Amino acid sequence: MRTDDSGALDLSDGDPILAVETLLLTRDGRPGGWRRAIHRADDFKYVFASNR
Structure with a gap:
């Protein structure tokens, strides 16, 4: 991650x-x-599913 990314977030x-x-x-x-x-990371919750 770049320094400007961490500052903005x-x-x-x-x-x-x-x-x-x-x-x-x-x-x-x-x-x-x-x-x-x-x-x-604390702003998101991802759920993945597979149909295999």
Whole structure:
């Protein structure tokens, strides 16, 4: 995490974070973009399920 990220989120060294990186694909499957999001871990609850 960058220093400006921790300052904007009011975090200290060692605080947990949620980092999400997403690769955006075009309709034909080529990479079309990328994004990175950093969030305070205490602001989120994620639940994952699998249909396998």
